Amino acid sequence: xxxxxxxxxxxxxxxxxxxxxxxxxxxxxxxxxxxxxxxxxxxxxxxxxxxxxxxxxxxxxxxxxxxxxxxxxxxxxxxxxxxxxxxxxxxxxxxxxxxxxxxxxxxxxxxx
Amino acid sequence: xxxxxxxxxxxxxxxxxxxxxxxxxxxxxxxxxxxxxxxxxxxxxxxxxxxxxxxxxxxxxxxxxxxxxxxxxxxxxxxxxxxxxxxxxxxxxxxxxxxxxxxxxxxxxxxxxx
Numbered sequence: 001x002x003x004x005x006x007x008x009x010x011x012x013x014x015x016x017x018x019x020x021x022x023x024x025x026x027x028x029x030x031x032x033x034x035x036x037x038x039x040x041x042x043x044x045x046x047x048x049x050x051x052x053x054x055x056x057x058x059x060x061x062x063x064x065x066x067x068x069x070x071x072x073x074x075x076x077x078x079x080x081x082x083x084x085x086x087x088x089x090x091x092x093x094x095x096x097x098x099x100x101x102x103x104x105x106x107x108x109x110x111x112x
Numbered sequence: 113x114x115x116x117x118x119x120x121x122x123x124x125x126x127x128x129x130x131x132x133x134x135x136x137x138x139x140x141x142x143x144x145x146x147x148x149x150x151x152x153x154x155x156x157x158x159x160x161x162x163x164x165x166x167x168x169x170x171x172x173x174x175x176x177x178x179x180x181x182x183x184x185x186x187x188x189x190x191x192x193x194x195x196x197x198x199x200x201x202x203x204x205x206x207x208x209x210x211x212x213x214x215x216x217x218x219x220x221x222x223x224x225x226x
Contacts (some may be wrong), residue, residue: 034214042116042203042217043155088155098207099145099157099168100215 002027006089006103014111017079021106023089024071033065033072034100036088043088046074079110114139116206116218117186124224131191131198133221137206144187145215146179149201161187194225 003026013019025033032050036043047056049065049072056063060079065072076083086107090100117136125131137144146158157171161181172179176194181187191198201222205215 036217042219045214045216048214090155095168098143098160099171100147100155100205101157102147102155104154 002091002093002101004089004091004101004103006087006106008106009104010107010109012109012111013079015080017110018075018077019079019108021074021076021087021089021108022071023073023103025089025091025101025103026070027091027093027101029094030067031092031094034090034092035063035072035074036090038086038088038105039084046087076108079108081110081112084108084110116141116204116216118202118204118218118221120221121219122222122224124226125194126226127195128193131194131223133189133191133202133204133223134186135189135204135206135218136186137204138216141206141208141216143207143209144181145205145207146187146189147203147205147217149203149220151200155203158189191223194223196225199223199225 005024007022032048034048035046047063052067060077063074086105088105089103092100116138119134144161147155149155159172159179160168164183176192178190201220203220204218207213207215
């Protein structure tokens, strides 16, 4: 059974701190790994990673994938209170279903 | 360019009633996915549809749940004879193709069964 595990479960930091969120996976026939940010509504797409070692960056957020060790990290630098959310990692596999298998999420709280 | 739209946003049903949840994909997207998020749990895949076709329903409960995506109109997730355990947030996502394209999520429908 495909499995996606995120750590830590939750994290409390102060504004300006840098955080690293982890996602490891065990799936057959990996295609891509996606990161989403979920506040009290729809998961918002952040990144999709398909190749190892290529960093994706958007403002203060960045992410990288290691397909050999089967994990990805999401970095957030100079955190702001608006970064408070649940961060979800999901993996897509090559099959007819095209479904995403999600991890349990990391709940990040950024205090002023 | 409107995103994925879902309605209603909140739905209250008594046990035994039917729930109908609607999803309109993003413009230009022909693939729709339904996910369920139970309280304090992660998102779980339910079903994947293209227009007039169910491609993968491996995550759907075998009874009471059905989904469709007709040629015209939104995709509908239908839950018959709802029970308290069906209370959850139901999210719809869409993509332009099988991938590897990212899936964009709607705001969800929060179903409460009393």
